[in-house]
């Protein structure tokens with residue numbers, strides 16, 4: 001019997017871990033007739049297809065909703081193929097290299113310290129909402145030239161954009177649509193302001209406003225889609241990993257004590273949290289050509305789901321894949337940041353800033369306890385993990 005898998009079923013949107021195990025056990029890509037699309041659950045299949053860039057079409061979008069349901073595509077470099085993708089991504093890629101991120105670490109640390117110092121006296125916080133999500137919105141805004149208070153306004157809008165009601169299929173709710181309309185309006189007003197006075201433009205906004213490739217400049221509508229993409233992509237994922245870091249360590253007291261005693265372990269614990277609870281649950285594209293993978297023939301135009309969260313739990317890739325183990329020897333390679341031409345651009349930002357935020361917290365506390373009854377798991381097709389992680393903590397004497 002083939003597995004009954006629909007990424008929009010309540011079971012899959014609540015927690016797909018068991019379904020992913022069953023899909024991997026099928027031993028090949030899983031066909032979803034309803035969407036004329038394939039779900040890749042096994043590490044080897046996700047890897048093989050990720051490396052077939054010339055067979056993949058990103059122009060129909062990258063999210064499950066865009067590829068399976070035909071939702072509107074936000075056209076930015078992420079939704080371009082081949083050379084065009086490389087050229088437009090390449091305009092800001094230098095700012096994401098490890099060396100460039102190293103140079104930004106003092107700014108990350110200062111911001112992390114400032115936000116944490118506001119929370120420290122209370123002995124309690126939601127590490128996702130009060131700290132990590134704030135940090136990454138302010139950081140994304142900063143890179144677009146937006147002041148911190150303005151960037152923070154977008155936090156709630158991004159949450160509302162990604163929110164799913166029980167059983168909701170796609171970004172169809174009033175809450176999603178209002179959030180998108182407001183985000184669009186606010187950023188369109190920002191573009192108008194800098195068009196009127198270009199000296200106000202900075203960061204990636206300036207780069208994309210001034211860029212000309214093959215004699216073509218971005219229109220205001222296109223620039224808007226770039227800004228929305230760059231505001232949204234980095235803001236949820238790393239905070240979810242930080243939430244998972246605290247959550248799973250709290251469930252594994254010996255590992256927690258080891259990290260509290262030796263902050264040199266923070267990085268590997270962060271990376272294990274990202275493998276174990278991969279936040280970008282799945283992404284999608286269409287097939288540009290016919291090709292074969294895992295014994296199945298994919299046809300041109302069919303959708304393909306890359307189930308990254310499943311690949312990261314593949315028992316043929318990771319020993320005891322379903323165990324959270326910060327000391328595992330087989331942590332790399334993994335699918336946390338994807339693979340191939342559209343591999344995560346912000347990988348080093350996520351890791352370095354994520355580690356710094358955790359270092360700043362752990363420097364000051366001797367222990368913490370998760371308030372389990374108040375933890376909020378993410379619900380929906382797109383993201384997996386936690387979107388609220390309340391905890392109490394004890395400050396060092």
Ligand code: HEM
Nearest residue numbers: 078233234237238280283336337338342344345346349350
């Ligand atoms: C731990 C945190 C993060 C995780 C797990 C993550 C994961 C991913 C994954 C899996 C992809 C591949 C998308 C695909 O397959 O289509 C991706 C793409 C991307 N990520 Fe991240 N990401 C993280 C943090 C960030 C941050 C902090 C930024 C920005 C500062 C960022 C910016 C991007 C961009 C721009 C792309 C699109 C790349 C392209 O299409 O060329 N990410 N991310």
